[in-house]
Amino acid sequence: MLTSMMIGNKIAEARKKINISQAQLAQQLSISSQAVGKWERGESMPDIITFNRLAEILAVDLNYFSESFPPAATRNISYESSVEREAGISSAEPVPRTGWDMSQGNWVDADFSGLKNLSEKFGSSNIQNCLFVGSDLSALLLKGNNVVRSDFSNSDLSKSRIEGSNIDSSHFRNCSLKDSHFKGSHIKGCNLSLADFTGAVLESSYLVKNNVDGAVWSYTTFRGSGFAGMVFEGPFIDCSFENCEFARVIFQNATFINTFFKNNNLKKIRFVECQADTLTYAFLKNCKADMTGVSLLTP
Numbered sequence: 001m002l003t004s005m006m007i008g009n010k011i012a013e014a015r016k017k018i019n020i021s022q023a024q025l026a027q028q029l030s031i032s033s034q035a036v037g038k039w040e041r042g043e044s045m046p047d048i049i050t051f052n053r054l055a056e057i058l059a060v061d062l063n064y065f066s067e068s069f070p071p072a073a074t075r076n077i078s079y080e081s082s083v084e085r086e087a088g089i090s091s092a093e094p095v096p097r098t099g100w101d102m103s104q105g106n107w108v109d110a111d112f113s114g115l116k117n118l119s120e121k122f123g124s125s126n127i128q129n130c131l132f133v134g135s136d137l138s139a140l141l142l143k144g145n146n147v148v149r150s151d152f153s154n155s156d157l158s159k160s161r162i163e164g165s166n167i168d169s170s171h172f173r174n175c176s177l178k179d180s181h182f183k184g185s186h187i188k189g190c191n192l193s194l195a196d197f198t199g200a201v202l203e204s205s206y207l208v209k210n211n212v213d214g215a216v217w218s219y220t221t222f223r224g225s226g227f228a229g230m231v232f233e234g235p236f237i238d239c240s241f242e243n244c245e246f247a248r249v250i251f252q253n254a255t256f257i258n259t260f261f262k263n264n265n266l267k268k269i270r271f272v273e274c275q276a277d278t279l280t281y282a283f284l285k286n287c288k289a290d291m292t293g294v295s296l297l298t299p
Contacts, residue, residue, distance in 0.1 A: 186206045
């Protein structure tokens with residue numbers, strides 16, 4: 001029978017494996033460090049919603065918290081066997097490798113610059129202080145990753161899905177994020193300058209204190225997301241902001257063309273020397289935005 005103490009041990013083991021403290025885990029879950037301590041001592045247990053978030057942050061499968069999940073020794077033997085087969089050491093016929101599987105890894109202080117051929121496998125990993133400069137990470141499912149102080153500058157992340165991930169203090173300067181899809185992710189303190197967000201979707205995600213200088217916003221969709229402590233510049237062409245939240249956000253020297261705003265209140269946005277076409281101007285005014293810094297774009 002699975003007990004709260006067994007759950008607590010599993011949480012502590014996974015937390016230590018990715019080298020984060022109780023306080024850091026608590027911060028990512030928006031709870032107190034005392035609550036995490038109680039879990040690990042077996043004094044209480046997370047609810048089901050928190051279990052899902054825990055699995056994402058700790059880079060484990062949700063089944064990890066179940067009683068039937070195999071012990072670490074069994075999992076290591078299986079992994080080592082697959083490595084041997086790929087290396088041709090096993091007596092069995094080696095399976096042809098079509099790409100590297102970097103999922104469920106603990107990658108720290110490594111240089112993967114120029115990486116490619118991942119074959120859609122790069123999720124549930126802890127990535128700290130790593131270099132991925134100039135890499136081809138397109139069309140990947142990047143799910144449940146914890147990315148801290150890593151550099152993806154000049155890389156291609158187009159058509160990728162970034163889901164349930166925590167991305168902190170990392171560089172994505174001059175990256176291609178065309179047609180990428182961010183969902184349920186938290187992006188804080190990152191350098192996204194000159195990144196191309198053409199056709200990208202940011203859904204149910206939170207962007208806090210990121211640098212987006214010179215970023216390209218075209219056919220970009222922001223849906224149910226939150227923004228705090230950020231400065232945006234234009235132009236914004238055929239974009240949409242639907243039911244988003246803003247705190248300490250500035251649009252400066254931005255030009256809005258055919259851009260849709262749907263929100264009950266945009267009063268927390270500050271507009272500085274911005275221009276908008278007639279349709280976008282009407283959307284902003286209807287959402288009760290402060291229009292003193294927005295002028296109509298002349299034909």
